[in-house]
Amino acid sequence: EAGVAQSPRYKIIEKRQSVAFWCNPISGHATLYWYQQILGQGPKLLIQFQNNGVVDDSQLPKDRFSAERLKGVDSTLKIQPAKLEDSAVYLCASSEQGASNQPQHFGDGTRLSIL
Amino acid sequence: DQQVKQNSPSLSVQEGRISILNCDYTNSMFDYFLWYKKYPAEGPTFLISISSIKDKNEDGRFTVFLNKSAKHLSLHIVPSQPGDSAVYFCAASRTPGNQFYFGTGTSLTVIP
Secondary structure, eight states, X not given: OOOOEEXXXXXXXXXXXXXXXXXXXXXXXXXXXXXXXXXXXXXXXXXXXXXXXXXXXXXXXXXXXXXXXXXXXXXEEEESSOOGGGOEEEEEEEESTTXXXXXXXXXXXXXXXXX | OOSEEOOOSEEEEETTSOEEEEEEEOOTXXXXXXXXXXXXXXXXXXXXXXXXXXXXXXXXTEEEEEETTTTEEEEEESSOOGGGOEEEEEEEEOSSSOOOEEOOOEXXXXXX
8 A cells, every 4th residue: 555645855945935745645545634843843733634625724824824635635735935934844644534533644744944 | 732742852772671652641632542653754653542441552562551540641662672763752632533633752762
């Protein structure tokens, strides 16, 4: 079974530029999550999708961050404009359809550095 | 507001001995707990979980203990192996939904 795929693995941009990350979840997993992990901290949920609908985006800084999952499979996360404090690893995870008490499976993440 | 806490940033253990990693939580509504293992430059990998209806779950060398009254869980690795060296995150969620709250991680080093 193929795991969660993310790209790019690394990205370096200057502050105020824009950036986008892509995620392809495990086949058949209807729930998709984007996390932000700042160095020395645990992953923090940014947004959760169930199919192509948003379940929870309460911690997404909506003035600069946006995410979509138009066809209920792949997802993109965008930051525009980027700030220095956005330097972090962005992790995508997926889990089975509408399931509580199910482990989430993570991709390897995108490491974003803001100069 | 950190709802899940791992107060030990690092732990070193001799190969063959027991590793005990601890985690505390503040939200009594959490009913599902997990441990993830993370190697550098990789995403977290699911290790073991426990539901709040249990107080112990075992999977090979890994055992998770849950003490609901103390809002505390621990991961025991016996015997510890050098390949276990990684950062371990505990996470918690509550039904319904599957939103996880993560601790800050404990870096385990198993010395050969």
